[in-house]
Amino acid sequence: MITEIGHFALVLALAVAAYQTIVPQWGAWRNDGTLMSSASVAAVLQLLLLSVSFAALTHAYVTSDFSVLNVAENSHSDKPMLYKISGVWGNHEGSMLLWVFILALFGAAVAVFGRNLPETTKARILSVQGSVGLAFLVFVTAVSNPFLRLLPPPVEGNGLNPILQDPALAFHPPFLYAGYVGLSIAFSFAVAALIEGRVDAAWARWVRPWTLLSWALLTIGIGMGAWWAYYELGWGGFWFWDPVENASFMPWLVATALLHSAIVVEKRGALKIWTILLSILAFSLSLMGTFLVRSGILTSVHAFAVDPERGVFILAILAIFVGGSLTLFALRAPSLKAGGLFATVSREGGLVLNNLLLSAACAAVFIGTLYPLALETLTGDKISVGAPYFNLTFGPIFIPLMLLVPLGPMLTWKRADVMPALRRLWWAAALALAFTLLVLALTLRGPWLAPLGIAVGFWLMFGSAADIMHRAGFFHQPLAIAWARFKGLPRSAFGTALAHGGLGLIVIGVIILSVWKEEHILTAKPGAEIPVAGYTVVFKGVEPLVGPNYDGSLGRFDIMRDGALVKQVVSEKRQFRPRGMPTTEVGLLQDVLGDVYVVLGDPAADGAFVVRASFNPMASFIWIGAFIMFLGGVLSLTDRRLRIGVPKRASLPAAAAQPAE
Amino acid sequence: MTRKQTRTAIILASLAVLGVAAGLILYAIRDTIVFFYTPSEVSEKAVQPGTRLRLGGLVEQGSFVQGDNAVYTFAVTDTIKNLKVSYKGQLPDLFREGQGVVAEGVLQGDGTFVADTVLAKHDENYMPKDVAEKLKEKGVWQEGQKATP
Structure with a gap:
């Protein structure tokens, strides 16, 4: 019954999305206030309906209702509750429902928080947002319906792919989706601005928080995915330049560029056309990511099913939205009035260069990701990049x-x-150089390129600190005044510094991990001692393992340092019951300076086992850096000036401009 | 500085960055891509020893040997030809005889293959898509056939 309600709500949401696409746009043309204001009602209603729908599917998963095909195929009654819930989006149909649900969430957020948007602009934004929702709701109801029934219902379900049964991965898709889908707001703003033929500082001010939010969510989503790959896949790698990873990385690169170019539009009124184009490209890359991942065109952990019909459907959506918005861009962009003169060497010039390099980096990733697909289609040659x-x-x-x-x-x-x-940065450069020399001295006869890369990381970190110090006026002002100014700095200043500094931390972590990783693969009998980078890993033995929905074997290891026990870890080989699929759990000692990473392998001759023990120096820097970047984004978002719905519009009375908080 | 000069500067900078990027991409694409072959194609195309490639197929039944110090040898087959592969490292969880596998490495002078990466996909019925397609071309693969023997 609840399932049918969910199904019904889904179809109603489709109807509401159709209304939201057509009526407000028409109202904006006719300048009809009633029609335009109905957009907000429709957006909120769509969210409510999709919440019901999503809750109904979650209910089916939580109660293990195997009469629902989707639940039977992807869940199992033995599964822990966390994975019953995360199982909702751990499959194709459910993940697409999550997609439209988050889309509706963002649409409703614009309707609620965008009270100060001009009436016509808001109606057009919500209409564009509604059209994206409409396209994907048609997709979900037509070819990807999660509410289909299965008769007769099986006694037990198939289970969730075991490698997805992991806490970090339970929340990786929602964050990443929220980031992807959040870029739809920037897209809707851009298309609305093109229809209106007007881009001004206020427009950029409204777009920035949404872009920032998406960027922060993408950052943490990608970071979680990398972390998961590191400890779950058991190879000790965190980034494989896999097409699916690239599919999430490209929107991140363009969102980063957009974040910076929108500043120029807001402060200086320049780069308008470019910013509009970036808004369109960012969401187009999100759509392309969805296509690559969900069409089954790539074989990957992420590709749930190979279903050509769905692939063609998403490709059609992609073509309509990318083609349509770029056509509109070509028609209307020339009429946008350029503004804001600036010299080549200026903040604007710097941000242009930032955008150029980010776009070029994105193009390199784009070509590397799509070239094999294109080549295979054209010549039939299969290559890997x-x-x-x-x-x-x-x-x-x-x-x-x-x-x-x-x-x-x-x-x-x-x-x-x-x-x-440069003079303001001299001490940052000096410190970065000093640390680099220290690294060089510690790693004499090591690779010389790595310390240079590390220098870049230090430069980023100290440079961010120098920015804050300069803004507060340390070195120039008396300490008390500088301290007062430091406390009074806007949160966005700290946000910027954290994001840039976090990037430095990631650079250092990535370089040290990839250059100085120490790995031993050997066959060991219980009692064997394996020396790894100053630690000793003692293989204690293997015992049978019985989990809630898996069996297997468990290897015990003691990690010792200077004869003292540091940590007892276990590495498990699990055989998941419903699918008989094996996975590996890594034994991990995490430390700021590096992780000891132990994996139990297959049994070898006479009671020995293959054991892989590695030392991954500074691995935690990567996750900490990503988290700091995320924090920087969130901190900027809480900046009073940028807070959603606080535009400075002189024409409105201040009381009306304040959102309810 | 006039608007025109700024625009010229931006355009020149864009061209420079794009030119360098395009150069890098073209150079890298030529030098770093790896072709995917089945064992039959390795002999058909007379692939030179020392070439880096991805070898795809099924792990031949009865060919798997575990040597000392986690060195493994096995044969990869497309049911027409096979190629002997040796690999030091940890095999993926799903590596089994009769299962689909992709090995990346270098073809040796003696006709064997030394892999540095071995991939088996994370699904019990997984057959690497590339392998399935190649096998379909060879006519030894039917739709719906499971990779497990």
């Missing part, structure tokens, strides 16, 4: 960008001089 390609292209483009990051915030708007900016 792996890490060497990306290291050779992405690296040389991204390194200059990172070198310029600390310089950008030091430049003044309109016209700047490089020398004073």
Whole structure:
């Protein structure tokens, strides 16, 4: 019964989305206030209906209702509750329902928080948002319906893919989706602005918080995925330049560019056309990511099912939205009035360079991801483009960008001089150099390129600190005044510094991990001692393992240092019952300086086992760095000036402009 | 600085960045891509020893040997030809005889293959899509057939 209610709500949501697409747009043309204001009602109603729908599917999963085909195929009554819930989006149909649910959530958020938007603009934004919802709701109801019944219902379900049964992965898809889908708001704003033919500072001010939110969610979503890959897949890697990873990375790169170019539109009224284009591209890449992942065109952990009908459907949606918005862009962009003169060397110029390099990096990733697909279609040759390609292209483009990051915030708007900016950074450069020399001294005869990369990381971190110090006026003002100014700095200043500094931390972590990783693979009998980077891993033995929905074997290891026990870890080989599929659980000692990573392998001759023990130096820097970048985004978002729905519009009375908080 | 000069500067900078990026991409695509072959194609195309490639097929029944110090040898077959592969490292959880496998590595002078990466996909009925397609071409694969023997 509840399932049918969910199904019914889904179809109603489709009807509401159709209304939301057509009526407010028509109202905006006719300048009919009633029709336009119905957009907000429709957006909120759509959210309510999809909440009912999503709750109904969750209910079916929680109660293990195997008469629902989707539940029977993807759940199991033995599964822990967390994975029953995460199972809702751990499959194709459910994940698409989550997609439209988050889309509706963002649409309703614009309806509720965007009270100060001009009436016509708001109606048009919600109409565009509604059209995206409409397209995907048609997709869900037509070819990807999660509410289909199965008669007769089986006694037991098939179970969720075991490698997805993990806490970090339970929340990785919602975060990533929220980031992807959040970019739809920037897209809707851009299309609405093109229809209206007007882009101004207020427009950029409204777009920025939404872009920032999406960016922060994408950052944490990608970070969680990398972390999961690191400890769950058992290879000790965290990023494989897999097409599906790239599919999430490209929107992140463009969202980062958009975040920066929108600043120029807001502060200086320049780069309008470019910013509109970026808004369209960011969401187009999100759609393309959805297509790549959900069409089954790629074989991957992420591709749930190979179903050509669905692939063609998503491709059609992609073609309509990307083609339609780019056509509109081509028609209307020339009429947008350019503004804001600036010299080549200026804050604006720096941000242009930032955008150029980010776009070029994105293009390199794009070509590396799609070239194999294109080549296979054209010539039938199957190739793989792996890490060497990306290291050779992405690296040389991204390194200059990172070198310029600390310089950008030091430049003044309109016209700047490089020398004073560099002078403010001299101590950051000196510190970065000092640390790099220290690293060089510690790793004599090691690779010399790695310390240079680490220098870039330090430069980013100290450069961010220098930005804050300069803004507060340390070194120039008396300490008390500087301290007062420091406390009074806007949160967005700290947000910027955290995001840039977090990037530095990631750079250092990635380089140290990939260059100085120490790995031993050997056959060991119980009692064997394996020395790993100053630690000793003692293999204690293997015992049988019985879990809630799996069996297997469990290897016990003691990690010792200087004869003292540091941590007892276990590495498990699990055989999941419903599918008989094996997975590996890694034994992990996490430490700031590095992780000891122990994996139990297959049994070898006479009671021995294959054991892989590695030391992954500074691995935690990567996750901590990603989390700091996320925090930076959130902190900027709470900045009073940027808070959603607080535009400075003189024409409105202040009381009306304040949102209910 | 006039608007025109700024625009010229931006356009020149864009061209420079795009040019460098395009150069890097073209260079990298030529030098770093790896072709995917089945054992039959390795002999048909007379692939030179020392070439880096991805070898796809099924792990031949009865060919798997576990050597000392986690060195494994096995044969990859497309049911027409096979190729002997050796690999040091940890095999993926789903590596089994009769299952689909993709090995990346270098073809040796003696006609064997030394892999540095072995992939088996994370699904019990998984057959690498590339392998399935190649096998379909060879006519030894029927739709709906499970990879498990």
